[in-house]
Amino acid sequence: MKIMKDNEIALVKEILKKLGASEEDSELVAEATIDADLKGFTSHGLGRFPQYLISIESGTINLKDNITIEKETPAIALINGNSGFGQAVAYKAMKLAVKKAKEVGIGCVGVHNSNHFGVTGFYSDIAVKEGVIGTVLANTDPAIAPFGASEALIGTNPIAIGIPSDSYIAVDMATSVTARGKILESKRKGLELPEGWALDKDGNPTTDPEAALEGSILAFGGFKGYALAFMIEILTGPLVNAEYGKGVTGTASPTKNCTKGDLYIAIDPSKFGSMEDFKAKTTDFCNQARAAGENVSIPGDLEVKKIANAEANGMEIDEKLYEQLKEICDDLDIDFDSYLEE
Structure with a gap:
């Protein structure tokens, strides 16, 4: 069906x-x-939608949400999401970042006390539709073990970037080899995981979704992916007054208060020069990439x-x-x- x-x-x-x-x-x-x-x-x-309903029933999503701007400068803001829907808080945060970018060239908005917001790229797309570059970072419940260890400490920590252009140019990815949601989806469907995705709690490779959820997910690209996830943990934890490491809850555990953080960055290319020139050069670069081979794809x-x-x-x-x-x-x-x- x-x-x-x-x-x-x-x-x-x-x-x-x-x-x-x-x-x-x-x-x-x-x-x-x-x-x-x-x-x-x-x-x-x-x-993922049933998880939100569990959060509503548990009281970890506040249906009467309204954000609070705790700190603000012309380019920066810190938002308390007051446990509202992650989607609503994220939308307001990115719209504020876009507003600041159009006024001073760049807007950077941090968020804490929010909830799981779905796919990261939905919010970088919001910036693109407004004609600015959008970047979104977030941390999650621990899922990735530090390089050389087996116990999960760092989130799957997604990053999304969208570029205003004559075509759709965007990337939205977890810094783990797969999103935790795909592990949960495989568990729901009764499917095994591909090899190379996860470790069990003892640090052994596993294709069992349940064992993976109890263990850790591998970072993409070995140490490089781990290092990127590590840096995002700092930018979406200590920087924005949210939790980090073992203190992050609520993205995979809907009955617990969500303590993760987000960072929304908008950049107005027109403040650097001609917007038409920026788009023309971006299109030319894309064309160069496509010309490199008939099977080439761009993000x-x-x-x-x-x-x-x-x-x-x-x-x-x-x-x-x-x-x-x-x-x-x-x-x-x-x-x-x-x-x-x-």
């Missing part, structure tokens, strides 16, 4: 509004959810293809996820099956 784009948006909004979320928050969560599924990050789309190409396919054919819902969402909808007197297609 599958669900089409508009139906997924409508379903998420109906569930959240019945639970008491505001119209604005319901819209933002729905848009972030479908963005993940359209791009193929299904572990962070509808498949963002794969997502464009996946979006087109998903919009045309819908997103698959596996049996376990169907059961989870059906139970949620039944409790809220929502006809889940009416949103689906065979």
Whole structure:
């Protein structure tokens, strides 16, 4: 069975509004959810949605959220998310960073006391749509062991960068070989992991999702990936008054208060020179890369293809996820099956 784009948006909004979320928050969560599924990050789309409902029931997501700007300069701000929806807090943070970038050239906004926000690239895309470069960093519950150790200490710590251009140029990736959400998704579907993804709690390689969740996920690229994850942990922990290392909870444990941090950076290319020149040179660089070989892709190409396919054919819902969402909808007197297609 599958669900089409508009139906997924409508379903998420109906569930959240019945639970008491505001119209604005319901819209933002729905848009972030479908963005993940359209791009193929299904572990962070509808498949992750039940986790948010557990957080709402546990009180770790505050339905009456409203951010507090604790510190601010023309280029910088520090936001307390007051335990609101991660998607709503992240949206407001990036919009503020964009505003500052357009005023002074760069905006850098740190966030603490928020929640899991879906895919990181949804927020760098917001900056791109406003004509500025967007960069987003975040930390998560411990998942990566320090290089040479076996106990998880550092998050999967994603980074996303989007470039305003005549085509879609973007990267959104975890600093681990895979996102924790894919481990959770494999566990839900009863699938083994590929070799080289994870270690068990004793530091041995494993393809068992349960053992991987109890152990650690490998950093991509060996020491280089670990080093990047390490640096992001500092930029999204101590820098923004959020937790770090073993102190981070709530991104993989929805019943615990979310203590992770985020950093949103927007840069206005027009403050460096002509925006038209920037776009022309960016396009020329992309063309040079494509000319290097017929199978060359640039960052963002794969997502464009996946979006087109998903919009045309819908997103698959596996049996376990169907059961989870059906139970949620039944409790809220929502006809889940009416949103689906065979």
